[in-house]
Amino acid sequence: SDDTWVYLSTDGAVPRYSGYAATGGVARDQDGNWIVGFNRFLGVCSPFEAEVWGILDGILILFNKGYRRIIIMTDNLEVAQILTDMDLEDSGITVLRRTHRILQSERGWMIKHILRNQNLVADRLAKLSFS
Structure with missing residues (x-):
């Protein structure tokens, strides 16, 4: 699984009514087959931190399973831009710094902005956490 x-x-x-956050995601292989959902x-x-937590959880799960080349897809443009921009050491958001540090130490990743x-x-999986 190293080179795929x-x-x-x-x-x-x-949700606006509660202010509580959840995150979720799905990983698939190059052929679209399900690897893991979380x-x-x-x-x-x-909302910004919830998006970043989803990315952090996802990359840690995939690293744990031996995957090293990850195309991260998020519908949050701000998150995509900030993680692509490599100057985050002074960010006040701990989860963002942690995610950034992990990504910096890895070579095989890309981040893509996708439409909602x-x-x-991924959206449905995140919302399942509330039920």
């Missing part, structure tokens, strides 16, 4: 690219789609969810209830955090309607499985 896997696709990681992640999403965060923060989700997690986060408690109180911002291309990210429905």
Whole structure:
């Protein structure tokens, strides 16, 4: 599994009525076959942080399974831009610094911004954490 690219789609969810956040994601291989799905209830955090938690959870799960080449897909443009921009040491957001550090130490990854309607499985998985 070292040299194959896997696709990681992640999403965060923060319903306005509660302010509680959850995150979720799905990883698929190059042929679209399901590798793993995950989700997690986060408690109180911002929509931005929920998105980053999804990416962090996803890459750690995939690294743990031996995958090293990951195409990260998020429908949050701000998250995609910030993680691509390599100057984050002074960020006040701990989960962002941690994710950034891990990505910096790895070579095989890319981040792509996708449209929300291309990210429905990850969105649904995140929302399952509330039920």
